[in-house]
Amino acid sequence: MSDYVLTVENVVKSFGKFRALDGASLSIPKGTIFGIIGPNGAGKSTLLRIVTSLAHPDSGKVTVNGINVEAYPKKALKGIGAIVDSPAFYPDLTARQNLDILSRGTGKRYKTRREELSEYTGIVAWLNHRVREFSLGMKQRLAITLALLPDSHFVILDEPTNGLDPNGIVDIRTLIRNLGSELGKTVLVTSHMLGEIEKICSNIAILNHGKIAAQGPMEEILRRSPVTLIRATEPERAEALLKETFGPRILSIRQPDDAPGVLRVETESECAAELNETLVKKGFAVSMLENEPDRLERLFLELTGKESAVRNEVKS
Amino acid sequence: MILSIYHEIVKMASQKKHYIMLIGYAFLMTLMVFVYWKFQNRFFGEAERMLQGMPYIMQKMIPDPSKLCDGLMFARFSCMILFWVVMPIFAFMFAGEAIACEQQDGTLRAYLSRGFSRTQFVVAKFIAVFLVILFYSMLFAALTMLIGIVFFGFSKMQITLFMSSVGEFPPPGLVSAKKAILSYYLATLYSAFAMSAISSVSFMISAFVKRMTVAATGGLVFFFVSLIMQLAFSDLIEDIKPFLITRVLDGYSQMFTVDAVNWDSIIKSVAVMCIYWSVCVATPVVVLNIKEY
Numbered sequence: 197m198s199d200y201v202l203t204v205e206n207v208v209k210s211f212g213k214f215r216a217l218d219g220a221s222l223s224i225p226k227g228t229i230f231g232i233i234g235p236n237g238a239g240k241s242t243l244l245r246i247v248t249s250l251a252h253p254d255s256g257k258v259t260v261n262g263i264n265v266e267a268y269p270k271k272a273l274k275g276i277g278a279i280v281d282s283p284a285f286y287p288d289l290t291a292r293q294n295l296d297i298l299s300r301g302t303g304k305r306y307k308t309r310r311e312e313l314s315e316y317t318g319i320v321a322w323l324n325h326r327v328r329e330f331s332l333g334m335k336q337r338l339a340i341t342l343a344l345l346p347d348s349h350f351v352i353l354d355e356p357t358n359g360l361d362p363n364g365i366v367d368i369r370t371l372i373r374n375l376g377s378e379l380g381k382t383v384l385v386t387s388h389m390l391g392e393i394e395k396i397c398s399n400i401a402i403l404n405h406g407k408i409a410a411q412g413p414m415e416e417i418l419r420r421s422p423v424t425l426i427r428a429t430e431p432e433r434a435e436a437l438l439k440e441t442f443g444p445r446i447l448s449i450r451q452p453d454d455a456p457g458v459l460r461v462e463t464e465s466e467c468a469a470e471l472n473e474t475l476v477k478k479g480f481a482v483s484m485l486e487n488e489p490d491r492l493e494r495l496f497l498e499l500t501g502k503e504s505a506v507r508n509e510v511k512s
Numbered sequence: 513m514i515l516s517i518y519h520e521i522v523k524m525a526s527q528k529k530h531y532i533m534l535i536g537y538a539f540l541m542t543l544m545v546f547v548y549w550k551f552q553n554r555f556f557g558e559a560e561r562m563l564q565g566m567p568y569i570m571q572k573m574i575p576d577p578s579k580l581c582d583g584l585m586f587a588r589f590s591c592m593i594l595f596w597v598v599m600p601i602f603a604f605m606f607a608g609e610a611i612a613c614e615q616q617d618g619t620l621r622a623y624l625s626r627g628f629s630r631t632q633f634v635v636a637k638f639i640a641v642f643l644v645i646l647f648y649s650m651l652f653a654a655l656t657m658l659i660g661i662v663f664f665g666f667s668k669m670q671i672t673l674f675m676s677s678v679g680e681f682p683p684p685g686l687v688s689a690k691k692a693i694l695s696y697y698l699a700t701l702y703s704a705f706a707m708s709a710i711s712s713v714s715f716m717i718s719a720f721v722k723r724m725t726v727a728a729t730g731g732l733v734f735f736f737v738s739l740i741m742q743l744a745f746s747d748l749i750e751d752i753k754p755f756l757i758t759r760v761l762d763g764y765s766q767m768f769t770v771d772a773v774n775w776d777s778i779i780k781s782v783a784v785m786c787i788y789w790s791v792c793v794a795t796p797v798v799v800l801n802i803k804e805y
Contacts, residue, residue: 245804245805248624248627249624249625249627250621250624250625250804250805251804251805252804270628270629271627272627273626273627274627276626276627277626278625278626279622280621280622281618281621282618283622284618284619284621284622285622286523286526286617286619288526288527288528289522289523289526293522293526296519297519297523298619298622298623298626299626300515300519300626302515342622
């Protein structure tokens with residue numbers, strides 16, 4: 197049995213002359229909350245549509261638990277609960293009827309599970325209400341409940357926090373995290389909200405122009421080139437000292453235009469404590485020392501290679 | 513499959529267009545009661561004048577005309593219009609939205625992403641559309657008969673007028689009310705099948721488009737063009753006439769004639785129905801299985 201719930205191998209998909217996926221490959225380990233991030237048009241939704249057999253790849257292979265999705269779609273998708281695009285329901289039916297119809301669940305065991313999961317996602321009191329009365333946040337909760345029914349082990353959520361207010365975002369974020377930690381589900385989340393992905397996911401892949409630019413555990417990816425921000429007296433002298441002391445371990449060091457007096461030190465590996473110790477020993481007063489926030493955003497912009505253009509699109 | 517059909521019926525039952533159907537039916541019945549009342553008065557007047565001119569012994573042999581124009585006659589008369597004009601429109605509405613609405617709302621994508629059988633999905637939808645049409649046909653037939661009996665009474669003998677094939681009227685005769693009721697419901701049952709075949713055109717179109725109105729209108733246009741061609745250029749389209757969708761309606765009037773049903777015509781009509789069913793269900797099955805969503 198494979199350790200990966202989902203493997204995507206060299207998938208290519210074109211729409212006319214536009215190549216939405218250009219040899220994308222990724223593997224999602226069991227029990228992880230996996231995030232796929234990418235700018236608009238990067239191919240996230242196309243990838244999900246291929247994974248859920250809604251679209252067919254031009255070439256390449258997608259397997260779920262080792263079963264080829266193209267060859268055996270019913271068998272491969274049996275344990276998958278997917279919400280591709282925005283959650284869609286029958287507005288004139290109740291939440292309960294929607295769950296029953298869209299999951300095709302029947303029997304006593306299913307009904308018990310439906311009630312338990314509705315309780316878990318916080319919609320149990322709304323099960324007899326028509327979906328047209330639901331807010332977007334409630335629809336997202338209902339979508340997550342649906343994705344877990346009848347007995348999904350792998351949940352796919354496409355932009356689950358899109359359009360939600362801050363409270364709704366926090367609720368859905370907590371819910372998704374708990375799917376992994378409490379229910380032991382493998383979750384695949386796509387988003388262009390980098391802050392959300394950073395807070396939710398244990399593993400990520402960055403998709404750009406239909407290719408996977410990077411993938412792996414979140415901490416590993418973010419550790420690639422940690423950046424420390426230091427506010428010290430005499431920044432020019434401090435910069436020279438650090439260059440001299442750390443040599444090639446420092447990949448870059450500069451004072452950002454928008455934060456004069458602050459040194460932005462990019463290092464090979466995490467060494468904030470060493471930087472601090474070196475400066476203090478040489479008599480510099482260090483008033484601030486912290487890891488640069490929005491590390492994912494920085495990495496994302498670097499990997500997607502269009503920092504200025506993408507910055508406007510990215511909501512973090 | 514039964515679960516799928518049940519789910520489709522639940523979806524259809526939740527729609528608001530049922531109110532439109534009931535309002536449409538109520539409007540038609542109101543007009544029909546008025547028209548039939550006027551017709552009855554005129555018919556009675558003429559029949560009485562005819563009877564008065566006849567010898568007494570003949571007057572005794574001919575049944576009372578007021579008893580011939582009763583509620584059952586009203587029901588048969590009304591259902592002709594109901595099933596030729598009004599029910600096709602309702603059927604097109606239901607069939608047209610079957611797949612198109614799901615595409616428009618995004619529920620089709622949600623459903624198909626679970627890996628469920630697409631063929632079963634299409635077939636279940638088609639059967640559900642038929643069952644809804646059958647339900648309304650039977651309901652309207654029963655209601656129409658009830659309205660007729662309440663307003664115009666009920667007699668034991670029924671005239672065979674409106675019980676024979678259109679265009680081939682045999683001389684009017686008399687049948688028992690029991691036979692007339694049987695023929696009335698057989699014709700209604702036949703009409704439900706005919707409506708299902710007629711509306712299958714909209715069903716097929718709904719697999720290609722995202723808007724119910726496009727699918728319903730497409731089916732309606734197809735139906736009325738066929739109807740006009742059949743009525744206006746009957747002689748010129750002799751070769752293709754047997755395959756026109758309106759051909760299936762011919763069997764409807766046949767079913768009114770209990771004693772002398774033209775089974776040859778019925779079989780031909782059912783054969784045409786089968787052609788439309790096959791093509792209009794197989795096409796969405798193929799489309800859903802190859803189309804990307």
